[in-house]
Structure formats: structure tokens, C-alpha cells
Amino acid sequence: MKATSSPQDFKEKDLKIDGLVLFAFVSVEDQDIFDTSVIAKQGANVIEDAIELIEGFPDKIEEHNKEIREFNEKLEKRRKLAKDNPKIPTPTESLKSEKKLIMDRKFYTVDSILVYPWAHLSRFLSQEKESMEVCPKIASILSDRGYKADFSPFGWYKSFSLNCLGHEVAEMYRDVKLSILADEVRANSVFKILTEDGKVLHLYDPKKDTKNKDIVPDRYKGKEWKSFQELIADEVLGSGATQKKEPPHIKMMQSMELADFDDASDAGNLRWYTKGVLMKNLVKDYLENVMIENGAIYADTPVMYTVKNKKLTAQTARFPAKTYWVHSGNNRYLLRFANDFLLFNMFSQMQIREESLPLGVYEWETYSFRREQKGELSGLRRLRAFVMPDLHTLCKDLPQSVKEFKKEFEMVQRILKDLGINSHIVFRATEQFWEENNDWIIKSIKEWGQPAIFELWPERYYYFILKFEWPVIDSQGKSATLSTIQIDVESSQDYIEQFGEKRQKYNIIYTSKDGSTGHPIILHTSPSGAFCRIIWALLESNEKYKDEIVTGFKTWLSPVQVRVIPITDKDKRYAEKIMIKLNDVKIRADYDDRDEKIGKKIRSAEVEWIPYTIIVGSKERQNNTISVRKRLIGEKLVDNKTNEQIQDIKLADLKKIINKELKGFPRKELPIPFRYYSKKISFR
């Protein structure tokens, strides 16, 4: 028997099934037909879960009732106690009521299953022929697993009625999203350390080692390696068992008025205040400059894409649960969770000459969306909407991609240094790639001078054969990745074979002078990591090292770079003029015009991590000079000394100092209401 969309083809009069039948209504949507075997298997799994639920239902009720009885007994005891002892308050909880089975226990079983195609479950039914394959496939998978399963060759319209057991198990809706996964590959990966002098140390092998074993090699046991030990714990073993508190960067981002939660949006979608936006725009400009220097070009692709394009589905199906859907007319679209899809689609439509390679294409992803699990969201570390600068570099072949990789490795190190972020390196590769390429990787790590963790996979599961990550450890020992570089050998292909299936890819082609063509290797690079994570890393590392290092942002990133403080009212006009002159040359300066004592104003400037504080009194006013407190941001904290005093210099001298420090970095102006302390806008 074959499935059909024409009921008249079905010759039999009726479909006879005895006993207690589980009806599984199935709708097939466009993205599902990308691989009907995979979706059928997932459908069958859901049906098996449902059977388990039904058969376990009486036991669940029993358990529930037991809980209620225990609760009521306790309550009764406390009531009696309260009666005898006036000091004990009477509990007022009302009795919880027991749940009851609707029918006899013996009815909660499944004798057979009918898989039934039913259009009414979805507004986005697939019209493709392959969609008819899904129900027979589900039935056959279930049969193979030992169930008595059948499928209806077509769905009746609305004219049937069903009598059900009881509502608790009678209707269960599950949205099964196509999900291509191969967990075995990752489960079998081994971890090693590549030491700063180029030696390989064993770290963890899931087949030999247990997770509670102390796996840190002796040479990294010392206190100076604390951060590296935390990285090992977090990357290899999963986070430590210790109960962690709320990460401090959350209070910091709020009190510094950088970013905040917004209860009128979906969780993980933050609002950004002026100072946060200022920092974001500075990072944006900075990265753009670095990308241009590095030879990249720009693109900007749409934020939503269709699921009807099979080139895209091959990749989107990896993360089915993480998608935001947008409805538009009779269509629906995925909000992008990376820009790769539409960028690669663009690449596949481009004329690419071999001599243009390597070609970097940079996109500042205005926003990407991943519907992360609710419990996974945490301050700025993981959000559902984030801005992710992304560079893709098309390379002729593997040797060229390795050459580019090394260049980008240097670029990432420079970016992190310019931002003021200290990070580790973790890399992951297939065993084969490591065997063939470890010489240059070892050389790079040696030059960097710190130990790195690496993970080797027996086979390639992801689209890349090598991935470098730059994780940062926060004040509580949790790690999160900022920059990444990957070598993608898969996306540009026409088709790939994977787990016995032929899967469509983007078919990106370059043409050589002799007319021959090739598929480029693509480097995926996130030069800095998501913007929110940059702020996360900066706030957390300031908190982490606040007793050792003077806190603050690099001057080019500081929302306010200079604060001008007058000592008395007589100095106010002079102070204001200095503030105006600095802003005239695009140095972000504000002016503390409050009627407060000097000590308090200085304290405010210190608490706000302002790099330069100018103090002017009668002496400076008469000499036409300024006195400067330079905050020693990033330097070792000795005897609680956070600043260096520069007395009685000309304003021009300070401009020189600051301009030198800002050389090569972008400049943005401080919004006017922020230039006067008393007029500053408060967001909270």
C-alpha cells in the first residue's frame, strides 16, 4: 500500500484495527521533507514517548496522591500541635485534593498505533510529494521496534469522531522540528593540552577517565594557573559543583547604565542605554577599520529567511529548537541565528574569480536571534538577541585557508588586546586534520606563549575540520567564548554525503583563468565575539581582578574619557570652557557642575572609572593650566593607588597625551545632555 493524497485510489472499504488504538495525527511541513527518514524517526520517538506516558499514567497518579496524603498528614499534625500550644500558629493551608483515574487501569495501554495524516495541525503544510512518505515511514519504524503499527493512506476531511479515555492523555500536541544530530561523535572526543612550549599532554579521554578524577596536569597545579584550571573544569568536565551566585556584571551593567532587562520583550532581549550604545558603536567602527585593513569587503544580509530553500535547511535543521518564527502573509520565516545562510546563498549566486581569493566578507550582524532555553540565559553572557560581527573568507584551497587562518589568528589576538580582554585558547579538530597540520598549530601556540586545551574528534561531524575559540573566564570561574575561527570544508560543496545521506549544500564556485572551477574553503571568523559578550568579559574581568588591577575600560572605549571638576563656584566658567574645548576635538568630556565638595566629585569620577579627571581651582585659572588625575586603568594596584597626578600642565599637553592614546581608534562624541553632570539623563 502506498500513501496518497487522492482517497479515490484507495480500493478497500475500511481499515480495520482492533483493541486500544493510539491515533497519531501527523502534519508535514516544508522543512520536514528535507530528510523524511530523519523526521519520521523523530516522529516515531515522540509516539514512543507518548505510549510511555499513557502506560505510566496510573503510576503517576498514584505517586501524586501519595504526595498529597503525606502533605495532609503533616498539616493535620501541625494543627493538633497548634491547638495544644498557643505559641504555634495554626496552619491555614487548604487540603489538596487527590487526582483520580478516569477509567480502569487496564485501559491505559496501547494495543496498536494508527499514523494518520491530518492537515489541520499546521498552517504551513508541505505541498511536496515527499511529504506523503512520512506517515508510512513512521509506521514502518514503529513496526520494526515491535509495535503493531499501521498508517492511513490518506486523511479524511473532518467527518470522523473519536472517543477518548480522558483528557489528561487524550490530547497531546508535539511540534517535532527536523533535527540532524550525531551525538556519538562528540561523546567520543578526547581532550589534550598543548603546552606553551609546544608539548602535548593528555587531559581527558571519555573511554579511560572518569569525570570526577583530578585531570589537571602537575605543571598547571599552581596558584598562578587558577584561570587555566577553571577553564579545564568548565570546558572538559562541565561547570563545577559549587553553587554560584548571580554574576556581578548584571548589577554593573545596570548601575553603569549600559544595558538592562526589558520586561516588555522576550527574555534575553535587552535594552541598551546611551553609554552602552556609545560603546557598541565604537566597537563597530573599530572592527570595521580592522576588517578594511585586513582586506575584507562588506555585505549586509536580511535577518529572516525561508525554510523552503533546501540549501538553507541542511544547516538550520541542526538547531530546530532555537528558532524564532516570523509570519508574513501565507509564509513564515526564520529569524537568522547567524548570517551564514543568506551570505552563502549570495556567494552561490556570485561570479568569483580565482585571483580574487582569498576574499573576506565582513558583516556586522545588526541582530541575530537564538531562542536559547530560558534557564540558559544569564545577564550579558547568553542572550536571545545579540549582535555578532562575522567575517567569512573564501579561500582557494586548504593551503591558502591555513595561510589565512594564521593571519586571522594574529588579527584576533590584536583585537582582544585592543579591547582589553585576556582570554585563553581552546581548539577542536578532527584527528586527521591534527595529524596533518599540528606543526603550524604548535608554532602558533608557542608564539602566543600560553597553554591551550584542544579536543580531537574521531570523525568530522560539523562542517569544519578546525575550530579555534577564545574563551574568557568570568569572576566565578565560568567560561564563554568570544572570538572564533573555523575552517569550513563543507558549505561550498554541491552535495555532501553524511550518515549515508546525500545532502544539498550551497554550491559556491570560483572560476580559474583556464576556465576550470572549484569549491572554495571558507573560514568562519567571529573577530571579537558577540558585542554583549565583550561587555560581559570587560565587566567580569574588572570584577575578578579588582583587588589586583585598577578597574576601567580602555580610554578609547570609555563612555566618558575626561571629567572636569571645578573647586569653587568661581572656577565653574573656566571648567566649563575646558570641557567644551575637549569636546570640540572629539574627546568625550563632561563637567561636574554640582555644588559638592571636591572629595565627593573626585570619588564620583573614580567610581565611574573615568580615565582622566581635570581639577581646576584658582591656581590653575590664574596660570591658565589644569591639574590632571590619570586613572591607571589596567595597571597593577599598589597600596590602593589608582591614579597618577599631573599638576599644572597646559590643556594642549593633555590633548596630546590623549590623542596619542587614541591614535588608530575610532572617536564618537558624547551626547550633549551627558556633558553636564546636573543635566545627565537617568535611565533608572
Add this chain to the structure above:
RNA sequence: GCUUCUGUGGCUUAGCGGUAUAGCGAUUGAUUCGUAAUCAAUAGGUCGAGGGUUCAAGUCCCUCCAGAAGCUCCA
């Protein structure tokens, strides 16, 4: 998504059955000050939302919302 915890003036917080405690900030007044917090007064609260128990509910119970931690997860 599951489990646990948290939610009190703009901010930080005390109170945990008898209609709100303090500090910061704000406002007003005094003070004109030389390198990390000047003094005083005033205003500001349907205690996250809704429902319930009680003579009485920030306080106990239920539901929801938001945030955090742990688990699962993180191309």
C-alpha cells in the same frame, strides 16, 4: 524546558501574620571647599501582577510575570 531561590519608594535594602526600616539618589536651605562620600530639612511606597485563606497578608497558599542558580544545552 525541569528543579530550587529571589522580586519591598528612582537605586541598594530591613521586616517574614497586627497597614512599612535605613542608606544612596532627588528637591530645598546652609556651606565655597585643593584630590575617593559637608550638614540639615522635605518629598517619594496599592511591598512584581492576579486570586485565595484569615477579624487582619510584603509576611501563609495557588496561578502568572520577571531575574538568578543547578541540570539538560551552547554548529
